[in-house]
Every structure is written in structure tokens, then in C-alpha cells.
Amino acid sequence: MRAFVIALALATPAAAHDLRIEKPVLRVASPVSKTGAGYMVIRNTGRTADTLLSVATDASNRSDLHGTIQSGGVMKMRAQADGVPIAPGGRVVFAPGGLHIMFIGLKKPVPPGTKVPARLTFARAGAIDVVFTAEGFSPAGG
Numbered sequence: 001m002r003a004f005v006i007a008l009a010l011a012t013p014a015a016a017h018d019l020r021i022e023k024p025v026l027r028v029a030s031p032v033s034k035t036g037a038g039y040m041v042i043r044n045t046g047r048t049a050d051t052l053l054s055v056a057t058d059a060s061n062r063s064d065l066h067g068t069i070q071s072g073g074v075m076k077m078r079a080q081a082d083g084v085p086i087a088p089g090g091r092v093v094f095a096p097g098g099l100h101i102m103f104i105g106l107k108k109p110v111p112p113g114t115k116v117p118a119r120l121t122f123a124r125a126g127a128i129d130v131v132f133t134a135e136g137f138s139p140a141g142g
């Protein structure tokens, strides 16, 4: 079943809209972490703004959009309650120390190389399926 889901995700044509999802990766702090952080670059090649509203996956109990802010020299994560806007012709980078997807309550360990299918939902483009690839271990959520 898992292989079937991945095959479906890969078969989704990525060119049917103006958004490009590049290098989706997932990092966890340790092999037994229940929380992971997802990173990627979203490129908007169109002429219309769009907004990433939510992320869904079967791999974890929750998957939230988080930003990171500096507060008194301490990095704090906070939910992106209004989503993440992507300007026409622009790109948004999800990276350590900034925007990330917080995978909370991972149901299985995700050693490097693990494929984690997820569905991104945009205000205009609708659902776009992506596959996050787990890479090495690092503090999640930074």
C-alpha cells in the first residue's frame, strides 16, 4: 500500500500549475524522534499570487506550517496561521532557522532515504502532492 501511495504521488504532473516544489526534504533530530521538520523551495512561475494553506500527510499525527522568530536572542517557532504567501515570480524558501513544516507525532522512524508523501494545499492551485525525502539527522524545527 505504501509503495502504491508513493507511485501515485510521483505520477502527479507537477507542470499543471505555476508552482514548482523543489528539494522537499525531511529532517529529524535522531533516529527515534517523533517530530521532524520539512524543508523545500516553492517557486511561483506564474503571474498570480498564491498561498500555501496547509500540509497533510499520513506519516504523522499533525503537520503544521511554522515560522521562526528571534525573540530576545532565542529562536521561537510559531504557527503560520494565515498560511505562507508566494508572490508571482517569487520563491519562498523553507530552511532551518526559518519557515518549515513541523511533522508532529511521526508514526514510524524515518531513517535517511525514507520517502514521506504529503499533500500541500494552496489557495489557488489546490492540492499538490510532494514526496519529502528524509535526510541526515539534525535538530528539527530550527
Ligand SMILES: [Cu+2]
Binding pocket: 066, 077, 078, 100, 101, 102, 141
Ligand atoms: Cu516548528
